[in-house]
Amino acid sequence: MTSDMRQPKFNRRTWLIGGGLTAAALVGAGIVRQWFRDKASVFVAKNQRYDASLVATIRDGLASCGFVPESVRGKRVLLKPNMVEPTRACPHMTTHPAIIVAAAEVFRGWGAIVTVGEGPGHVRDTELALVESGVAGALDTTKLPFADLNYQDVAWRENAGRASKLAGIYFPQAVAQADLIVSLPKMKTHHWVGVTAAMKNLYGTIPGIKYGWPKNVLHHSGIPETVFDINASLPKTIAIVDGIDCMEGDGPIMGTMKPMGLVVMGANPTAVDATVCRLMDVDPWKVPYLKLAADRLGPLDDWLIEQRGEAWRPLVSPFKVLDKPHLMRMVRHRGVLVS
């Protein structure tokens, strides 16, 4: 779990001050650093469809990543899809309702109190975002409650990341009070930060009424830095990525559809995003917010990520990115321009 990584079960400082210094001197600082680095599991499912058995995929995937169903019994679980600027003309921009419904069924089946919550980044009319994304119909059918994260009362939380200048972050009540947040992003390219998946999706937990539409306070404080800070400051968070019909090119809004047929999930959003990058043939170490998060919120290195389900290498399919210098550096290893 993300929070486990932020709250070690032993006191590393004490260890370092005590006998650890001796040990470090003996085995070398590099080895000690690696010893401290946590591993995380990420599950990849292929040949997935919106009209097939996503419930089983999600249930099995989370279980294989070590998620303990009993841990959410009677707990408040907030499902956070991506609905940044929905339009029926571009369904591959937003999390498919089938993913939301399936995740809800899994967590309800485990006894959780499930709410869907989102604060669309570009649209003040949240009802419009729900209708255009198809999520409104899904909520009606399944009787899932919805929390409008843009307008809810807020709670201030100290910025646990401190990568940006923000001393604290306002979170909507549904976020601040959640026992578990499930990031349900769409797998997409992003024209400023390269890739948007589990971590960047959590920009949508920030209330527009305080930060604007778009959430411009975050932009002016640095996008990578605030993605990191939000993820560091949120309650416990896991991720289930809609990688079935994805977006490449000019994401996260204007890109083109790229079918991948994947669902990617795990208890550590940083590790999940690193795997998503690899599936897109993007170097995760070149994605600025992932570089910030590396080994602080979760691992990026492949050897630190225990792959469950399908191996990622045979599934790699390069996503087109815009031919801009800040994006090309993320795919330099491909050796050719792809846009």
Add this chain to the structure above:
Amino acid sequence: MPAARITADNTDMHWLDSALDQLARGPVCGYEREATPATEPTALSALALITNFRSNSARPAIDWLARVQSADGSVGIRAGESPGWPTSLAVLAWRAANSKEYGGQIERAAAWILQAHGKTMPRVPEFGHNSEIPGWSYADETSCWLEPTALAVFALKSIGHAQHSRTRDGVRLLIDRLLESGGCNYGNTAVLGQTLRPHIQPTGLALLALASESDPPGRLAKSVAWLRQSIGEETPSASLAWALLGLRMHAVQLPDSDRWLSAAYERTSKSGNSLHKLALLALAAKGWPR
């Protein structure tokens, strides 16, 4: 319960009376039922009641807005809570209620609006819009965006500042943000060479603020046309209401609008009955108070 009213196209306007009754029972309201009172829905509730000849019922909302006004003149999103972008809506509500009685509040709020600036920056090729034009932001120390600018321009015009340099800059910004083919979104026209999509609500708000303005290249006329063909019976409440309010300012009255508002009311009633949405629908049914 008052008798149902019938409009020119025989649409039953019973919904409007029902919406107004609900607003009158609790004009100081939040975005959702039982939510903490907030400035935007409360100001809209007051405006809806006033334009529908229920000014007495609007009084608690008008007074609440006055009570939560800060010493610097701003009216935050909720009592004691910044930022102050809804200040423009409070001005519009006070002005509609009684501009003399609330003259002090209006003056202080106008002073705050006139000193509030969104950030400008030199033009860069990544963005299609002119980022050097000053307008209004949602939050301090952030860029100018379309809806807060439209609200500020509309409020300033309503209290006699139509020719103020800030208002004229705001008008320039709004016209600059209209897309070539009509309509606008939250405030970007093109990013990294890609033209973005227009949205209904911001286009309605922009048209509201751009009443009596001209745009020689014709983007204003195209925006009216785009908005007109973009709404219908299924359009969600807030977008529909702002669209109709904006179109009305450009002398466009759609024959089906009463039916669409009625349908939106039905949907709102079934999904939590947000007083914010009811206020917008009731305001759109009658039009902005003169």
